Amino acid sequence: MNKKSVEQPPGAVLVVGGGIGGVQTALDLAEQGFKVYLVERKIGIGGVMAQLDKTFPTNDCSICILSPKLVEAGRHRNIELITNAELQNLRGNAGNFQADIIVHPRYVDLDKCTACGDCAKECPVTRPDLFNENLGDRQAIYRLFEQATPSAFAIEKAGIPPCRAACPIHVNAQGYIALIRDGKFKEALALIREKNPFPGITGRICTHPCEDKCERAKLDEPVAIDSLKRFVADFESEPEWDLTCEPEKDKKVGIIGSG
Incomplete structure (x- = not known):
């Protein structure tokens, strides 16, 4: 979860809510030359109108009216979409506001997703379809x-992952595995050590109950969580690992036992 601070330049407008009202407001302001930040708490804009079949009183097709506006808002150079986000704080005065916005992770890269849908075909986990009223x-x-809009997928994560819940000390396995995947070994080891100060030892003696609960096993086989933990702990001893030590302190600490 990221905290995004938007210091709006003169002439910028913050629109909260990406329903038809917010989208039309953003388009009208953008056409007048204003920079518009459109904040929506869901992963896409459109609101309730996207759920309707017909609109009153003309009985026109709802999505036929809405869809062109969504495309225009997504492509307009004066509109910045901030989806899956919530306004946390707004301070200042007329003409000089600063907004703090919490942007929740969608776990899918907006710039790389082509919306092909192959990921959904392979996903073994189902959730109630709230958009279609369950x-x-x-x-x-x-x-x-x-x-x-944006035309990209997102992942809904519910609660604590099974692997983390099964771990006696609740190490964030998904977090450090993702960092290892990206080659961020130092960051991965730092994340492990938030809960486990001795990953090199536990990586060899742990019975890895996390792997017994790994959801990946439903598709093929569980992720080798324990081996990855041991790998990143051993990598620390490699010559190219450049560790920056904290300055020495004038006090010493003695630790008895390594449980």
Whole structure:
């Protein structure tokens, strides 16, 4: 979860809510030359109108009216979409506001996702489809609806991952595995040591109950969590590992036992 601070330049406008009202407001302001930040708490804009079949009183197709506006808002150079986000704080005075916005992770790179949907076909986890009023299920990795903007998938994570819940000390296995995948070995080891100061030892004696609960086993086999922990702990001793030591302190600490 990231905290994004938006210091709005003169003439900038913050629109909270990406329903049809917020989208139309953003488009009108953007056409007048204002820089618009459109904040929406869901992973895509459109709001309730996207859920409707027809609109009153003309009985026109709802998505036929809405979809072109979503595309225009997503492509407009004066509109910046901030989805999966919430306004936390707003301070200042007229003409000089500063907004603090919490941007929740969607776990999918917006710049790389092509919305092909292959990920959803392979995802073994289902969740209630809130967009369709729980009339069916969808995968944990999903797109809000077919015409959603941004046109990218997101992953809904519910509660504590099974691997982390199974760990006696609740090490963030998903977190350090993702860092190892990206080659960020130092950061991965630092994350492990937040809960486990001796990863090199536990990586060899742990019975790894986390792997017994790994959801990946439903598809093929569990992730080798314990081996990855041992790998990153051993990598610390490699010559190219450049560790910066904290300055020495005038006090010493003695620790008895390594349980």
